[in-house]
Amino acid sequence: MILFIGTSPVVRLFVMNVLSKIGRYLTMDMKQVSPEIQDLGVANGWKRGKWPVIALDCKHETTDTKIGKTRTEVRCDICGYRYEYDSS
Numbered sequence: 001m002i003l004f005i006g007t008s009p010v011v012r013l014f015v016m017n018v019l020s021k022i023g024r025y026l027t028m029d030m031k032q033v034s035p036e037i038q039d040l041g042v043a044n045g046w047k048r049g050k051w052p053v054i055a056l057d058c059k060h061e062t063t064d065t066k067i068g069k070t071r072t073e074v075r076c077d078i079c080g081y082r083y084e085y086d087s088s
């Protein structure tokens, strides 16, 4: 940034604008690589009509992984949530 000291405010504003756009793009990109997964807990405790909105609104194909004898983890990386249920 030392390079820009002494340049006109317009140029500095422009540079700041470009830099913030690049920064936003980079953070967006980072999120796609490692999304922050929201842990919703165990679905067995959820009553009918009390499901978390994020899971209700999800129209994606979820990834179901067996994590135990009777436990299955359901996960959507696009929405960024996970929960599990116990089928015992």
Ligand SMILES: [Zn+2]
Residues within 6 Å of the ligand: 058, 059, 060, 076, 077, 078, 079, 080
């Ligand atoms: Zn989803």
